[in-house]
Amino acid sequence: MDTRIELRVDGEQRSLTVDTRTTLLDALRERLGVTTPKKGCDHGQCGSCTVLLDGRRATTCLALAVAHAGSEITTAAGLADGEELHPVARAFLEHDGLQCGYCTPGQICSAVGMLDEAEAGWPSSVTEHGEGGAALDESELDDEEIRERMSGNLCRCGAYANIVTAIREAANGSGR
Amino acid sequence: MDFLRPTSWRDALEAKAHHPDATPIAGGTDVMVEINFDHRRPTSLLDLTGIDELASWSEHGGKLRIGAGLPYTRLIDELGDRLPGLAIAARTVGSPQIRNRGTLGGNLASASPAGDGHPPLLASGAEVEVESVRGTRLLPVEEFFTGVKRHALASDELISAVHIAPATGAQQFSKIGTRNAMVIAVCTFAIALHPERQRVGTGLGSAAPTPLRAIEAEEFLSGELADSGQWDSPRPLDDSVVRQFGDLVARAASPIDDVRSTADYRTHALGVMARRTLGWVWDEYRNHPSSTGRPECA
Numbered sequence: 465m466d467t468r469i470e471l472r473v474d475g476e477q478r479s480l481t482v483d484t485r486t487t488l489l490d491a492l493r494e495r496l497g498v499t500t501p502k503k504g505c506d507h508g509q510c511g512s513c514t515v516l517l518d519g520r521r522a523t524t525c526l527a528l529a530v531a532h533a534g535s536e537i538t539t540a541a542g543l544a545d546g547e548e549l550h551p552v553a554r555a556f557l558e559h560d561g562l563q564c565g566y567c568t569p570g571q572i573c574s575a576v577g578m579l580d581e582a583e584a585g586w587p588s589s590v591t592e593h594g595e596g597g598a599a600l601d602e603s604e605l606d607d608e609e610i611r612e613r614m615s616g617n618l619c620r621c622g623a624y625a626n627i628v629t630a631i632r633e634a635a636n637g638s639g640r
Numbered sequence: 641m642d643f644l645r646p647t648s649w650r651d652a653l654e655a656k657a658h659h660p661d662a663t664p665i666a667g668g669t670d671v672m673v674e675i676n677f678d679h680r681r682p683t684s685l686l687d688l689t690g691i692d693e694l695a696s697w698s699e700h701g702g703k704l705r706i707g708a709g710l711p712y713t714r715l716i717d718e719l720g721d722r723l724p725g726l727a728i729a730a731r732t733v734g735s736p737q738i739r740n741r742g743t744l745g746g747n748l749a750s751a752s753p754a755g756d757g758h759p760p761l762l763a764s765g766a767e768v769e770v771e772s773v774r775g776t777r778l779l780p781v782e783e784f785f786t787g788v789k790r791h792a793l794a795s796d797e798l799i800s801a802v803h804i805a806p807a808t809g810a811q812q813f814s815k816i817g818t819r820n821a822m823v824i825a826v827c828t829f830a831i832a833l834h835p836e837r838q839r840v841g842t843g844l845g846s847a848a849p850t851p852l853r854a855i856e857a858e859e860f861l862s863g864e865l866a867d868s869g870q871w872d873s874p875r876p877l878d879d880s881v882v883r884q885f886g887d888l889v890a891r892a893a894s895p896i897d898d899v900r901s902t903a904d905y906r907t908h909a910l911g912v913m914a915r916r917t918l919g920w921v922w923d924e925y926r927n928h929p930s931s932t933g934r935p936e937c938a
Contacts, residue, residue, distance in 0.1 A: 508734070521737050523737045527668055581713070588731065
């Protein structure tokens with residue numbers, strides 16, 4: 465069954481007709497030509513298709529396009545301010561946080577979403593709880609926290625060491 | 641495939657009554673995997689994400705009512721201080737992206753023996769609120785699971801909420817897997833101390849066709865603690881008590897061999913997890929007998 469939906473993708477209003485079965489990832493890539501999010505595993509394991517969906521990171525392979533009619537989607541490409549790269553994207557480049565680059569758009573969206581979550585004080589499974597369960601202090605975003613909070617994104621080239629370095633710098637830099 | 645998107649709970653119940661074969665979908669983190677890999681071809685989907693009230697929680701009569709559509713990240717952030725056991729388990733679900741979307745209601749509806757949310761619900765004696773146009777039922781969580789990926793819902797019913805009392809004592813959860821993210825548990829164990837009624841609650845996952853309590857272990861430990869007056873003046877536990885508790889937990893399990901592990905390993909690991917988590921909660925209880933896992937009010 466076909467349904468007409470509207471999506472706002474990287475600041476641009478897009479209108480398309482999709483079969484109700486279509487995932488948001490396929491709608492973006494196959495129907496709208498937005499190939500920034502990548503299809504890796506198609507079942508939420510690898511994180512390559514991560515975008516910011518109404519501001520929160522989500523895997524688009526596990527989202528139905530029709531269920532997100534009217535949503536605001538930001539891909540890694542949409543994070544840039546014109547020619548100016550997002551500070552997280554720049555940090556990935558500066559620290560070689562990639563080899564082949566396939567997982568990188570998902571890694572970058574995930575990192576941006578993660579930094580927002582950390583800023584909001586969301587704990588992770590490695591967050592030490594102080595007396596009374598004190599919320600996370602952003603300055604405590606150490607390598608262990610970054611690894612745990614980025615655990616939904618796989619890199620088959622194994623660029624993890626530099627990904628952690630890039631995110632640590634972006635987290636502590638003044639650029640965000 | 642028909643796509644039904646009610647915007648009110650009443651409409652959702654009407655839709656389920658008219659389309660009893662419709663597959664409900666919330667975060668989509670289980671249903672979409674089945675669709676993408678053609679393991680399931682639903683004739684229609686009932687999308688519950690348009691119903692705001694389903695993604696909320698409230699407090700009535702000393703119990704928390706968690707809407708079935710509340711994503712894990714909000715559950716952890718907003719209720720983690722009052723439901724520490726459930727929050728520890730929720731932080732091990734999938735990955736951060738999955739936790740932004742996945743819900744406790746979806747976990748229950750999938751009814752996997754490996755569902756991470758189930759053991760803490762069992763340990764806390766939670767109830768599942770299910771509803772249809774015919775009315776509402778409250779099911780003790782252990783009556784909700786009827787078999788592997790099977791539950792007690794009638795074809796016109798939807799899960800509306802989970803009712804659970806805030807912690808009155810220490811709670812813990814332990815999970816075995818190759819890594820924290822994106823693994824289906826080899827086995828899981830949850831424990832909750834209920835000092836106000838001098839009881840210990842347990843929950844086991846990936847240990848039998850359904851999540852289950854280790855009732856003999858609960859009876860044994862609750863009895864030992866009460867008989868020795870330890871709820872009022874807690875002391876370090878005797879090794880023999882800890883060992884017996886672990887053995888009884890392991891004995892409650894009837895696991896299988898599968899791709900993730902063997903039955904023998906699961907049985908062994910459950911005993912180890914039971915002893916270890918008992919040590920953690922009992923240490924916490926001894927150090928803070930009145931601790932509820934949340935800050936004391938001034």
